[in-house]
């Protein structure tokens with residue numbers, strides 16, 4: 001079982017009691033696996049993804065693509081759409097909300113940790129379960145049967161590069177904020 005604390009020193013108030021991993025079939029896909037996590041034997045979050053990033057596998061929380069309403073007919077369109085899918089009105093493909101450095105934010109997480117202690121705990125548990133599943137698949141070879149989640153099986157999707165970039169940017173942004181927070185704690189300049 002997990003220790004109930006981590007390197008941040010902040011105790012986590014929950015335990016991840018189960019992680020299920022379903023590997024995707026196509027090795028060229030950057031989306032490596034779907035996961036579900038159970039918290040305290042009581043609450044399940046599905047549709048977490050393991051994505052192979054430039055610096056190793058990372059965990060993406062369940063998310064949805066952001067959309068907005070066409071000013072002409074109110075139909076919902078993806079933020080990058082140049083034309084309304086319903087009425088064909090011209091739309092500004094650059095209308096997505098921007099982050100501090102002017103880069104578009106096109107996705108929103110549906111469930112996510114709200115502090116770094118929980119984020120780290122979750123990430124460790126999910127990446128470990130993923131590594132174990134990859135190992136199990138290797139060991140089983142041709143006999144390997146990918147897991148199915150109890151009630152339905154998921155269609156494998158291709159994760160677009162734009163989404164991966166957005167996730168990596170967000171991670172960098174979090175790390176930057178953590179460094180700044182630490183520096184502001186009176187240790188300015190003391191840490192590399």
Ligand SMILES: [Zn+2]
Pocket residue numbers: 070071072073074075084085086087088089
């Ligand atoms: Zn329209």
